[in-house]
Every structure is written in C-alpha cells, then in structure tokens.
Amino acid sequence: MTREQARAQAQAALSHLPAAQSEALALLLAVEGIDQVEFMMRPKTPLADPQRWQQVLSRRCAGESVAAISGRADFFNLTLAVGPGVLIPRPDTESFADVEWGVGPVLDLGTGSGALACWAYAQGHRPVLALERSLMALSYARRNVPLGVTLVRGDWSR
Numbered sequence: 001m002t003r004e005q006a007r008a009q010a011q012a013a014l015s016h017l018p019a020a021q022s023e024a025l026a027l028l029l030a031v032e033g034i035d036q037v038e039f040m041m042r043p044k045t046p047l048a049d050p051q052r053w054q055q056v057l058s059r060r061c062a063g064e065s066v067a068a069i070s071g072r073a074d075f076f077n078l079t080l081a082v083g084p085g086v087l088i089p090r091p092d093t094e095s096f097a098d099v100e101w102g103v104g105p106v107l108d109l110g111t112g113s114g115a116l117a118c119w120a121y122a123q124g125h126r127p128v129l130a131l132e133r134s135l136m137a138l139s140y141a142r143r144n145v146p147l148g149v150t151l152v153r154g155d156w157s158r
Helices: 003-013 020-032 035-040 048-059 067-072 091-097 117-123 135-144
Strands: 072-075 078-081 106-109 128-132 148-154
Touching: 003 020, 003 048, 020 035, 020 048, 020 067, 048 067, 067 072, 072 117, 078 091, 078 135, 091 117, 106 117, 117 128, 117 135, 117 148, 128 135, 135 148
Parallel strands: 106 128, 128 148
Antiparallel strands: 072 078
C-alpha cells in the first residue's frame, strides 16, 4: 500500500469526523515520520510498515487522538511529548494562554505536559514554576520544559 492509498483509506474510515481529510493526513504523517512536503513529493512510496499502519488506523477509528498515537502534540509553535497519564493540550488551552498575563512570576499548577510553562517561559516570563502531582505527567513535563523552568512534584489542592 502506498502513502496515498493509506491516506485515502484513513479518510474513508474517518469520514464521520468533521475534518476527516486533515485527520487522515495528520495520522499518516505521524506514522510515517514525514512532513507534508515529503508526502506531496512522494505519494506513491510504499508504507514503511503496513501492519503498523493498520493497527494505528484502528486505534484512531476507536477514538484515540492522533497526538496520543504519535506521542506528540502541537501547542502554539511548540511540539510537546505526550502520552499515557498526561492530558494533551487542547485549542482552548491556547486561547487561555493568549490572554494578557502581565509581568511577574508564573505558577503553573497541574502542569501536565508543561505546555503553559513552556509558553510562559518562551514569552519571557521569569521565574516560571511548574507544579505537578503525577510522576507520569511530570516525566513528560521534564522532556518538554526548558532548563529555566523549575519543576516541582507536589499537590496544590492540599
């Protein structure tokens, strides 16, 4: 099966979704580890692992997100590591981050993947402290946040 055939297969399988075409392409790019330019230049290239493709397509059809399947989520211009045990940043999180924060320190309570802490640091906020209770989520935040962000394990609800 070629990349183009796989994309068409995914588009048909995901036709119940409002953005089936973009979902199918995003899934293919994630599984093949290529970008859109590579896909456009070589659509007739055979899939690297057709069996894996079928497994991944089944997971997506069962409702698992492309981000959860690929282990990566986009947040503004950042690409974050995500996986089991961490919430995947959503578009409404970008809307929240886009408000005027003013000056001063930033405390990200329940940082999860560290998306907001990364964004705040990239915007020049200092210091940035990110607090997370879950060790699993904290492991993703450690992969994502820059060295200047202080990560602390703790429960802010107590």
